[in-house]
Amino acid sequence: MIEIPQAVRQAALELQRQQPDPLAAYIYDLPALDAHLQRLTGDLPPQVELFYAVKANPDPRILHRVAAAVHGLEIASGGELQLIEPLLDSRPFIFGGPGKLDSDIAAALAAGTDALHVESAGELERLIALAEAAGLVAPVLLRINPRLPERMRTRLTMAGCATAFGIDEEALPGVIARARASRWIKLQGFHIHALSHQLDAERHLSLLDHLLRLSLDLAREHGVELRTLNLGGGIGVNYTDPAHQYDWSRFAAGLHERVQQPALRDIRLRFEMGRYLTAFCGYYLMEVIDLKRNHGEQFAICRGGTHQFRLPPAQGHSHPFVCLPGRGGRPDSQTLHHVRLTVAGQLCTPKDILARQAEVARVAIGDLLAFPLAGAYAWNISHQNFLCHPAPRFHYLEKSLDTPEESR
Ligand SMILES: Cc1ncc(COP(=O)(O)O)c(C=O)c1O
Structure with a gap:
């Protein structure tokens, strides 16, 4: 059973309401990140240091929060050095x-x-x-x-x-x-x-x-x-x-x-x-554009895909998700009940699959699929320019119950 925090659900639905096109977005739960890091560093003996491997997620807003909590930063390129330069006074x-x-x-x-x-x-x-x-x-x-x-x-x-x-x-x-x-x-x-x-x-x-x-x-x-x-x-x-x-x-x-x-x-x-520090704070959201059967398998075709969230194919797993009825709650939305759903993105390749044959109690066109554990090796390891789709939206929860004002 996967829990999607109420603040993340609310923000997801609000982001969806803000745009007529189907939504693809990342939501980062920064208070949850703070709490997680506080626990990790608080448990360590004084002679043990916890550094953050920036490669896991170099998003500047994440980086600032992590840098404030850990003992230091690990980089592996000149690009990462430039990124952490504003933080070097403190860490x-x-x-x-x-x-x-x-x-x-x-x-x-x-x-x-x-x-x-x-x-x-x-x-x-x-x-x-x-x-x-x-x-x-x-x-x-x-x-x-x-x-x-x-x-x-x-x-x-x-x-x-x-x-x-x-x-x-x-x-x-x-x-x-x-x-x-x-x-x-x-x-x-x-x-x-x-x-x-x-x-x-x-x-x-x-x-x-x-x-x-x-x-x-x-x-x-x-x-x-x-x-x-x-x-x-x-x-x-x-x-x-x-x-x-x-x-x-x-x-x-x-x-x-x-x-x-x-x-x-x-x-x-x-x-x-890297992974263990930031994975838990991230959620990737895809809106269902189409539902169809092909050779006996039920597919949901969604906004976004592995060019934004390459983690599932990179790890070779079917990523867990939760279905949130957003626009899909409308009475006229095409709806399926108790299906095994394969989740595909918008790319023209059969490899653009994020979850395969996942049991879903109810799904409709216009629903949001929320993938948790998406805060590390997710957006930044994706082949973002493939097919020239735009980037997903990014939203950062600053308080545990927040409304999405600051998105990009
Ligand atoms: C040298 C080095 N250190 C740290 C890490 C971070 O590993 P993880 O994200 O599994 O904690 C990596 C990941 O590739 C690495 O190559």
């Missing part, structure tokens, strides 16, 4: 990701990055040259791609296998030696973003135990003074069974237990979470 930032441009590295150094996550031996050489040219010592975490037991993996694994990310354990001794030898590098520790879509807190904690042991061993073996350990992001969102989400309380309790260990007492542990 530290870290710069990771593959394929960094020299110009981006130089800009991050000049902007006073808290740490650069170095992805390879070649990137380290470029960084040394750039730091020397700027006369700035670069704070560095080396990103490791360690061996990882099979049982610790998820369906989106970035480490423990051949990926474009991080430094192979075999190459690591040479890279550490080079970093330690350069006066332009301040090696502060390691970075390991091993996987995404972690839904199980116990499995997550045992992965962390593995990575903590590994990092401590590597530091001891290679003479690295370990000050910061960035253990990545990766907490998942349960899209197909929304009532059962990741057990954050268990995770936070597990962190409290771990930071008591003498070996970890003086090390700052850092996470850079």
Whole structure:
């Protein structure tokens, strides 16, 4: 059972009333975002930091709210650096990701990055040259791609296998030696973003135990003074069974237990979470334009589509939704009862499907389908220009019961 908050429902219907054309829109529930972040940061031990991976949702209004709540921001491009520039007075930032441009590295150094996550031996050489040219010592975490037991993996694994990310354990001794030898590098520790879509807190904690042991061993073996350990992001969102989400309380309790260990007492542990921070505050809305049967399957053709909400095909799931009777509440609207509904958008491709064969008690042309869990990797990962459809509308709830005045 999915709950759509009353404030979101009201705003959705008001947005629909404001325009004659069928509606496609995102609604972001900012008070819910604040409450979620407050809970997450409030549960953490003092030596654990929560950074936000901007790539999950770089919407400036979201970014401002998140930046006010978390310990810092993680960026992975020069574009993201420009975006967070207005926030740099109040929050530290870290710069990771593959394929960094020299110009981006130089800009991050000049902007006073808290740490650069170095992805390879070649990137380290470029960084040394750039730091020397700027006369700035670069704070560095080396990103490791360690061996990882099979049982610790998820369906989106970035480490423990051949990926474009991080430094192979075999190459690591040479890279550490080079970093330690350069006066332009301040090696502060390691970075390991091993996987995404972690839904199980116990499995997550045992992965962390593995990575903590590994990092401590590597530091001891290679003479690295370990000050910061960035253990990545990766907490998942349960899209197909929304009532059962990741057990954050268990995770936070597990962190409290771990930071008591003498070996970890003086090390700052850092996470850079994306999806789990912003997914829950977002809703994508599509208005039903047409209802039709094709080869035995019932379709709803809706305003918008995967060019605005690519998350379902990107994850390969049928996204849950709730049907809100808006214009579709009119007596003359074509209405269906107790159907299995496949939801398609406006694109000329059979891949433009957001939900498949979902059980619906009642649906009518003019109804709004509200997709929850749409606040991360949704609009910003979509192929927005395909077919030249306009962007959806965006509305931000500022109070828990709000009317939609500020839309764009
Ligand atoms: C290096 C790195 N850190 C953090 C994240 C955020 O991951 P998530 O959104 O799963 O928390 C990603 C996502 O791709 C990443 O590549």
